[in-house]
Amino acid sequence: MHYELPIGAFIAAFLVLVPLPWHWRARNVPTLSIIAWLFFSNIMLAVNSIIWADSIAITARVWCDIATKFQVGATMALPACCLCLCIHLERIASVRQVRTTVEEKHRRMLFDFAMCWGLPIISMALHYVVQGHRFDIVEDFGCRPATYVSVAAICLVWVPQLVVVVLTLLFAGASLYHFFRRRLTFARHLQDTNSALTPSRYFRLMSMAIAQMFWATFLTVTNMWLTCGGGLRPWISWADVHSDFGRIGVFPRAFIPVDQWNWTYFIFWTVPITAVMFFSFFAFGQDAMKEYTACFGIARRVLHIPEKVKPVQSATAFAPRFPTIDRKSTTTSGYTTDADTVQSKLTHDIPLTPHSTSSFGTDIPPYDGTTDYDSMHKSASLSEAHFPHNVHDMA
Template identity: 50%
Template structure:
């Protein structure tokens, strides 16, 4: 195995993503749950691939590759879409346009976020077939990766769309921050009745989105440049999809050093995106309170120990104040 760190990094990343899951689930926070979902899936896929294809390019687990290569395509759109939906909500909260939040408005927002965070990626996954030159690639140590016929339609679908979503996210984040600066003296009072967010949590969401999208924008632009090295003109459907069942195999022994370096850079995009998310939401004060609450619940209901009565913030059933 040339990269023994690959499965270790991705498995640990997937485990850490589960820490903030309970309170986001209880809050019905669709955007945050979708980020956990897509990042978790991507890390698991990368971990399995790095183990199965460590030091080889054997044509095994073909059905696995058919499924996971589509998920990889979807996750490239899902992460910026989730950050965009977060920043749209934050901008609306901080502006004067949104009145007190009701159950009906929350439900409408959840439907919108479901469409943006899951419907749009699913649509892109299905549309990817139009620019899929062959079944997939298998790269030694990296595993199976999507096969894309690099031309102007694929550039628009696979790379330009995430870039547009990232730019929109940064724009809404900037607007949300400007609203905050205008009302910073009484911002906490402004949020009352509109959300369970505090000023600290509001800023944490903005900063997480900015860091995620700045990193995502950089790596997507790099991947776009990398892809254009294999650019070919779009001819016709039959030509693009000729020999579609082909599986291309790439051994790193015959791979140029610059190409291997670029594959490694793109590979690290998922773990680093995961760490950004984890650093903002898995080790804060709210997270620590949540861990203590889970510990108390486990001791009381599983170990059957007589523990002291938890305060209001240490109740496992209390509603997390993420939004």
């Protein structure tokens, strides 16, 4: 049993659901449709690989009828959804749409539903025209749709897909042209159009659509070339093509050529790869990070995980330190400053130079009216000043 087949498909189905919440809030019908088609496609592939692991038993016939038709519709659904998305993006980027009204939104949603779901249903109905028998069962891969390989099959199955892909690429090219033409004022233009898109979201959607269309083009062309490589069968009549319609083809692995087996194995993985591509374009944006944070908060509350409290770093205010000087009254005839007291108050404060006690011991007599100037401005005589004789006097 190939255990990697169901595991890979289930993982891809889970990944494609990760961007669902913010696309649901945006009511973006094309992206929601892509999520739905990819999710159910991966689930069906996973179930098929489990039921028919190392087996070719003809079981679950109704399931196979539904699964094979869904596979046919899914091959048309992805190009159709990307086409709707590119049409909407091109309309926003151009000057044709100034503002989006409520009526315009309703009409656009109806058009998106018709393209994303109506066109695949039409593709399923047209496939019945070239459905030679009920379905096929391939060992390890399960049921696959059966197609009568003819000119009618090319016109009804593969050509419509290529037409939708080409239209998508044309609208994507026009959108990129408008984007780069107005790249300097594009954010303001999106605000003027009353759109919920930002330039980063716009470019992400556009890149996703272009990447998916190149991938779909490669798969469609390669599948058509390998399927029709063995030659086309003649279209004789409706009755001839649908004769023995209830037949179920069975293909054990031992009877399948190696090249055909490898291609079948690759075709299985194309659907999970497409889902991973879609996930990668939306899993690392700003919206995704917000959703991850919200989910982690819910899980933390459910599991009762305490939240880390970050220590609050208070800013230390700068308080200037000023020396405090005690003034002591020694006599009634004046004021005296005790230099020793001052020096004791200045410990670890602003240093004073010179550091001698006599420098700040000047005695100022009061004004007696005999001198012709104010004694407050009388300076000490040079004989009273004390200067250090050597470096030890500085102490």
